[in-house]
Amino acid sequence: MRWPETMAMLLGALIGGYAGGRLIRVLPGHIVRQFVIVAGAAMSVIYAVRYWL
Template sequence: MTISALIGLDLSSNVALNKQPVGGYLGGALVRVLPANVVHWFVILAGTVMTIVYAVKYWS
């Protein structure tokens, strides 16, 4: 049982918390294959897109 399941978070929070180690591992592997600058900008772009999507969903 994960920590997030113990504290009773909803499903989307559980998914986000439990997938973070996978994302960190894959990000580390990508930095070894791709230039760090490419991975850096991909992370920034992904974060920006997610922020915009969630803001639009929240305020609409």
């Protein structure tokens, strides 16, 4: 197993989950949802380009 990468993903998931829970209380829900959708789409495109090109 690749522990450094695993720990980076774990840390990112913990911070993102905590921050997302806090942000959804402060910001309107539709703004948070749109941000998540845009971020996910952007990461998908970036990873697809890096994989296939």
